[in-house]
Amino acid sequence: MFSAAVIFFTSLLRGVNFAPEIINYKVMLYTNLKHLESAADLKKAISENENVMVICGRMGPMCIPVYGIAEELEDEYKHVKFYDMEFDNPEAHIIRSLPEVRGFMGIPFTIYYKDGKVVKATSSIQTREQVTAILDKEFSTTVNA
Numbered sequence: 001m002f003s004a005a006v007i008f009f010t011s012l013l014r015g016v017n018f019a020p021e022i023i024n025y026k027v028m029l030y031t032n033l034k035h036l037e038s039a040a041d042l043k044k045a046i047s048e049n050e051n052v053m054v055i056c057g058r059m060g061p062m063c064i065p066v067y068g069i070a071e072e073l074e075d076e077y078k079h080v081k082f083y084d085m086e087f088d089n090p091e092a093h094i095i096r097s098l099p100e101v102r103g104f105m106g107i108p109f110t111i112y113y114k115d116g117k118v119v120k121a122t123s124s125i126q127t128r129e130q131v132t133a134i135l136d137k138e139f140s141t142t143v144n145a
Contacts, residue, residue, distance in 0.1 A: 029084045030059060031067040033074075036085040039094040046113045051080040051139040056095045057087050057108025062125045066108050069128050073135070080139050112138050 029035060036042050036054065046052050055070060057063030070082045085092050087107055095101065098118060101109050106124035112134060113119065119138045122130070 029057075029067070029086050031084050032071050033067060033082050033084040036083050037089065038091040041091075042083075042085065042094055045081060045083060046116045049081040050115055052083065052113040053080055053135070054083045054085055054095065054111045054113070055108045056085045056092055056111065060107070062106055063108040066110060066126055066131070069126070069131050072128070073131065077135055077139070079141055080135060114138055 033055070034045075036045060042054065045054075053070060055063070055066050057066065067084060070084075073080075074082050085095060087096070087109070095109055095111055098111065098121065100111070100118050100121035101123065104121075104123035108123070110122045110126065110131075111118055112121070120134050122134070
């Protein structure tokens with residue numbers, strides 16, 4: 001988004017007629033997680049899956065490590081669905097406006113959903129140990145003997 005804005009405003013200052021596709025520039029997070037691009041995508045994901053972790057952020061120094069942790073944990077936590085959502089996407093209002101994130105000062109916002117409801121929310125960088133502690137507590141699997 002920043003790159004498109006710089007091109008757009010630089011073009012305006014120079015009086016250059018810019019290509020309309022720049023206005024529709026789409027930011028995509030460069031992760032191996034499944035991407036949520038709309039509020040409808042998020043609603044569908046949490047209605048179709050019992051355990052969902054969504055990392056809402058940017059490609060910045062506090063967010064990238066959390067994406068990496070989630071990517072590493074996908075094979076270990078098969079009962080959890082891992083997603084990302086671009087923080088600056090207007091559709092991310094569905095996460096940015098949650099009562100659980102009121103007062104958060106840093107990104108990413110990481111939201112944990114169980115049966116469609118928020119059970120935990122964190123902000124800023126997290127360690128693997130912090131993430132796995134939340135996953136184990138909120139999404140524990142019980143074995144019936």
